Amino acid sequence: MVFNFRVYKKQSPNGKLTLYLGKRDFVDYISAVEAIDGVVVIDNEYKDRKIFGQIVCSFRYGREEDEVMGLNFQKDLYLTSQQVYPLSKTAETTKLQDRLMNKLGPNCYPFTFTLPPSAPSSVILQPGPEDDGKPCGVHYYVKLFVGETDTDRTHKRSTVSMAIRKVQYAPSKQGRQPCTVVRKDFMMSPGELELEVTLDKQVYHHSEQIAVNICVRNNSNKVVKKIKAMVQQGVDVVLFQNGQYRTTVAHLETQEGCPINPGSNLQKIIYLLPLLSSNIDRRGIALDGQLKKQDTNLASTTLLTSPDQRDAFGIIVSYAVKVKLYLGALGGELAAELPFVLMHQKPSAKGRLVQADSQMDVETFRQDTVDPDIDSEKFE
Structure with missing residues (x-):
């Protein structure tokens, strides 16, 4: 042997x-x-x-x-x-x-x-x-x-x-399925606009598509003209008091199914794929630590036992899906946000x-x- x-x-x-x-x-x-x-x-x-x-x-x-x-x-x-x-x-x-x-x-x-x-x-x-x-x-x-x-x-x-x-590697068990509902009413008109966003799971692996389920219920007299979905990477450089910023690493803007007129509903799924290859020249994006001349990827989500365990020399990385409904110049917009975990699968x-x-x-x-x-x- x-x-x-x-x-x-x-x-x-x-x-x-x-x-x-x-x-x-x-x-x-x-x-x-x-x-x-x-x-x-x-x-x-x-x-x-x-x-x-x-x-x-x-x-x-x-x-x-x-x-x-x-x-x-x-x-x-x-x-x-x-x-x-x-x-x-x-x-x-x-x-x-x-x-x-x-x-x-x-x-x-x-x-x-x-x-x-x-x-x-x-x-x-x-x-x-x-x-x-x-x-x-x-x-x-x-x-x-x-x-x-x-x-x-x-x-x-x-x-x-x-x-x-x-x-760090992704946890073996999925958490609760991310879901949120936001509503917006208008001062000078009756009814409200409702946006429901759901992800198919909480933990995603690198190079895996994220399915964003969007449901719009328009009970107002406003018109939804377009929808934009994006994946945002949050970076917190703990050493600096103002060291927090966000960068969009994947996005999709669509008018399919729009305009959503008063009294109408829309349900659709948008797929997003955050990759380093789509952000190769963007300064400030957080990447996984790399060894010399070795390919890397977008940084994995930082997992902490508690929010207090933030080392002063650390960089905390998080991800969220954000969906926006655009109502025009006078109507403004309605946005919903869902955090998720993006990590490597444990080998x-x-x-x-x-x-x-x-x-x-x-x-x-x-x-x-x-x-x-x-x-x-x-x-x-």
């Missing part, structure tokens, strides 16, 4: 430290965050030195090209820090760590980091077409370095860091170790498209 598994590998510039991770996406389960486990291979020349490890949450809240006259629009938060070598005590190891230590030899040492549940998710804000430098948002790094204490100034030649992501639990037949050829996964300094190795 042969076990095939692949890991991410990165070396320090002087080649004395080599970092191995089994994956780069770590799941936030709301109540706890998946442990970050890996190993480090230490060169014999560094066996008399101390090695420290840290998880760095880097929050960039301004453009890199605007950093002049000593300004710095980036804050680094060290979420956890510990000594990796020499080990202060024997810790429990995972299967991945055990296999890597058996494969890489006696200079291989395990480490495990735990993120706090309140740590913000990996989110970036899409830069404009003319913007250069690192995008604004929340980034995570695993960092290993040589020093006497964990507060020492690190040297680039003996430091290795690898980008990771903190992600099937296949584990990190893949049991394969010895005759089966498992393709080696190269990470050159992600980071030119990171390789992926296959062990048997």
